[in-house]
Amino acid sequence: NAGVMQNPRHLVRRRGQEARLRCSPMKGHSHVYWYRQLPEEGLKFMVYLQKENIIDESGMPKERFSAEFPKEGPSILRIQQVVRGDSAAYFCASSPEEGVRDGYTFGSGTRLTVV
Amino acid sequence: DAKTTQPPSMDCAEGRAANLPCNHSTISGNEYVYWYRQIHSQGPQYIIHGLKNNETNEMASLIITEDRKSSTLILPHATLRDTAVYYCIVRVVSWGKLQFGAGTQVVVTP
Numbered sequence: 001n002a003g004v005m006q007n008p009r010h011l012v013r014r015r016g017q018e019a020r021l022r023c024s025p026m027k028g029h030s031h032v033y034w035y036r037q038l039p040e041e042g043l044k045f046m047v048y049l050q051k052e053n054i055i056d057e058s059g060m061p062k063e064r065f066s067a068e069f070p071k072e073g074p075s076i077l078r079i080q081q082v083v084r085g086d087s088a089a090y091f092c093a094s095s096p097e098e099g100v101r102d103g104y105t106f107g108s109g110t111r112l113t114v115v
Numbered sequence: 116d117a118k119t120t121q122p123p124s125m126d127c128a129e130g131r132a133a134n135l136p137c138n139h140s141t142i143s144g145n146e147y148v149y150w151y152r153q154i155h156s157q158g159p160q161y162i163i164h165g166l167k168n169n170e171t172n173e174m175a176s177l178i179i180t181e182d183r184k185s186s187t188l189i190l191p192h193a194t195l196r197d198t199a200v201y202y203c204i205v206r207v208v209s210w211g212k213l214q215f216g217a218g219t220q221v222v223v224t225p
Contacts, residue, residue, distance in 0.1 A: 004158075033212065043159065045212040056212060091158045093213075103149055103161025104213065 004029075004094050004107035005074075012113045013082045021077040021110045025094030031055075032075040033093045033104065034067060043091065049075060082114045117141045117205040124220040127197075133190040135219055137203030140184040146207050148179060150188050152199040153218075159202070162188065193223045 005024040013019050025032050034046040036059075048056040049069035060067065064082075069075040079086055089111050093104040120138040127133040139148065149164040163170055163177045165186070170177045176189040190197055202218040 035213075035215075042217055043153070043213075043215040045214065048212055059212070089156075093158075103151065103164060104159075105161065106158030108158050109156075 004092055004105050006090075006092050006107035006110050008110060009108065010111045010113070012115060014115055015083055016081050019079040019082050019086070019112055019114075021079075021090050021092075021112070022074045023077070023092030023094075023107060024074040025092075026105050028096060029094035029105070030097050031095045032069050033095075034075075034077050035091045035093065037089045037091065037109075039088070046077070079112075082112075084114050087112055087114045117143065117146055119203045119205055119216060121201075121203055121216065121219045123217060124222070127190075127193045127221060127223050129195060129223055129225050130192055133193040133197065133221060133223070135188040135190075135201050135203075135221065136185065137188070138185045139203070139205045142183050142205050143207075146205045148177065148186050149204045149206065149213075150175070150177065151202045151204065151213075151215075152197075153202070154196070154199040159215075162201075193221075195223050195225065197221065198223045 007022050032049045035043045036046055037043050045059040047060050047067045052071050064080045066078045089109045091106050091109045093106045095104045117139050147164050147166050150162040151159045153159045163175050165177045165179055179186045200218040200220050202215050
């Protein structure tokens with residue numbers, strides 16, 4: 001049973017380009033979460049999605065950032081017109097449906113570097 | 116979700132037990148205590164959770180005081196690979212966002 005898969009592991013983008021980060025949740029998990037960790041800082045929640053629905057996007061920057069979790073395929077975190085301040089590690093996590101008490105499973109992250 | 120307080124850092128000798136405290140004095144009756152850790156540059160890893168009874172799994176033990184205002188995560192025989200930041204999180208439900216604080220940086224030394 002594969003864990004949460006994120007790709008790419010490392011991504012380098014020039015300022016102004018777009019970054020697409022992909023996350024495939026664990027089999028059977030219907031909830032996906034994205035977190036960002038800036039250098040030398042803690043983990044910050046960005047967005048929580050279920051299939052085809054955004055449940056909580058209270059941590060998403062208001063501009064340039066978007067997320068989706070389509071009916072088929074991985075969840076995508078999209079950053080348009082990247083700036084140097086977007087350089088960070090982006091982690092995805094997944095969890096089963098409501099009512100299951102186990103903790104989340106996190107992926108290994110995507111390290112985004114904006115040059 | 117209730118706020119938690121953890122010491123910023125602690126050292127532990129390899130092979131000894133590591134006892135990580137967490138205060139959650141405002142915890143409510145239906146809130147669980149969860150522990151995660153993040154080894155450098157990796158994604159956070161779920162360790163254990165509990166409501167009021169002590170819990171044990173292959174990774175650690177969780178001791179929750181009777182009044183539930185604090186808890187202790189115990190790594191019974193710390194190894195160098197246990198060096199990580201450990202996070203104590205209190206929450207009602209198992210889904211929805213996790214609020215990570217600063218955690219405790221644990222360094223296991225030979």
